[in-house]
Amino acid sequence: MGIFQLNAYRSDAGRSVLTSTSVERLFRESESEAEYTIGWVRITLGLTLFATGFLVSSGTTALTEEHDLNQLRVAALITVGAFLALGITSFLLVISRWFRPWMAFVLVTGDAAIIGVSLYFGLYGIGLGGNWVAAMPTIWAVPLLLAVGALRYRPLVQIWATTATMIAVVGVVSALGFRLFLTGVEAPASLGELGASIGRLFSLPPYLMRAVMLTLMGLTTALAMVRSRRLLMRVVSETARRANLARFLPAEIAPLVGENDVATWRQGRRQQGTILFVDIRGFTAYAEKLDPARLSVFISSFRRRVMRATEAFGGVVDKFIGDGALVVFGIPEPQTDDCARAIACAHRLLALVDQWNVKRGFDPPIRVGIGIHSGEMYYGLVGDERRLEFTVLGDTVNVAAKIEQATKRFNTALLASETVVMQARQQRSWGEVGREPLGGRGEHLAIFAYTGTTPTG
Structure with a gap:
């Protein structure tokens, strides 16, 4: 019993390394794009803080001395310059391809430092204590940077960004202390219970809750990165697996193997099918005249014509065998017209070869032999976890191969x-040329040649 196998799938260490490398490269490219985007966010953030800084300072002119007001504006300019510099730096690193993964930790540390410095000098210039940090526009840059940081798909960077930012904010609060009103300004008596309520809102317990919420936000985005990264890994791995299957398996089979359990396909199935073998006549002598490059082009051109003829009539190219091919009709499910479509495919292929001869002027012209047989066959996946092969085997395959070889002796x-002629209902266009013991079954099989006319008696 002959076996014609198609290398379909290898689940070996080399392929795993290749997939892992592809995924890591994808993540590196994604991280570079993320830093480019975050660079724009930093520049936009710097300009926004510049505008709000001047608005805050202008609104507190009556409560702030000129010296402190100038100090506040200088702090705003420094903050803007720092964010702009950090944003431009990330741009240059990405564009010049100098960006490295560890640099993300430095950049997020810079973000946290800039936020801390901006908060400190903003509150200090106005004369407010650290408990007023939640009222400063700069503080709302924290959730923005944490949210945009999720583009990196790097949980450790996000955790460090959260930690560094909280250190900066807590440091500002600790350095400036807790004061309800501006430095040197007495609490108006008219505030009464309102002042006490405001004091409670900006006291330590509410700040602990705010700090916990910001920390949870950063950790939640880090968790989202972990899940997204794992999902992306699975998607890329599955895509790579299906791509490898599609490269080797017949196009009609690859999607089925990808969707169903491989174990089911290992069991295989027996069913009716039609096998077509095609082979180039005198190829060995012809190949000796060609250099390797021209030979490769020649074989590729022949296989393209086989594919065109096969696809036109719903067949499956199961295997290319050097200068020949094994084509199957009836995969994945047998059809009543499999034999008729196989014959039509053979005629189309012969026409394509004739056109090829005219186009290229081959001397001697290219000739092929085609043999077709129909019957029960087996197909499925065989092998272990390291190597799986799509296999078509059975007596039907052997007989079809021998019929193709018989074209040499019958010079057709x-x-x-x-069986093929009868099932295709084309008896009038075929004539019997011989009966031979094919397939090792001890019985004689009638072989028919296409005549295109009604055979005589």
């Missing part, structure tokens, strides 16, 4: 078994 391009 196309032969088919009696």
Whole structure:
């Protein structure tokens, strides 16, 4: 019993390394794009803080001395310059391809430092204590940077960004202390219970809650990165697996193997099918005249014509065998017209070869032999976890191969078994040329040649 196998899938260490490398490269590219985007966010953030800084300072002119007001504006300018510099730096690193993964930790540390410095000098210039940090516009840059940081798909960077930012904010609060009103300004008596309520809102317990919420936000985005990264890894791995299957398996089979359990396909199935073998006549002598490059082009051109003819009639190219091919009709499910479509495919292929001869002027012209047989066959996946192969085997395959070889002795391009001719209902266009013991079964099989006319008696 002959076996014609198609290398379909290898689950070996080399392929795993290749997939892992592809995923890591994808993540590196994604991280570079993320830093480019975050660079724009830093520049936009710097300009926004510049505008709000001047608005805050202008609104507190009556409560702030000129010296402190100038100090506040200088702090705003420094903050803007720092964010702009950090944003431009990230741009240059990405554009010049100098960016490295560890640099993300430095950049987020810079973000936290800039936020801390901006908060400190903003509150200090106005004369407010650290408990007023939640009232400063700069503080709302924290959730923005944490949210945008999720683009990196790097949980450790996000955790460090959260930690560094909280250190900066807590440091500002600790350095400036807790004061309800401006430095040197007495609490108006008219505030009464309102002042006490405001004091409670900006006291230590509410700040602990705010700090916990900001920390949870950063950790939640880090968790989202972990899940997204794992999902992306699975998607890329599955895509790579299906791509590898599609490269080797017949196009009609690859999606089925990808969707169903491989174990099911290992069991295989027996069913009716039609096999077409095609082979180039005198190829060995012809190949000796060609250099390797021209030979490769020649084989590729022949296989393209086989594919065109096969696809036109719903067949499956199961295997290319050097200068030949094994084509199957009836995969994944047998059809009543499999034999008729196989014959039509053979005629189309012969026409394509004739056109090829005219186009290229081959001397001697390219000739092929085609043999077709129909019957029960087995197909499925065989092998272990390291290597799986799509296999078509059975007596039907052997007989079809021998019929194709018989075209040499009968000096004709196309032969088919009696079964094929009868099932295709084309008896009037075929004539019997011989009966031979094919397939090792001890019985004689009638072989028919295409005549295109009604055979005589």
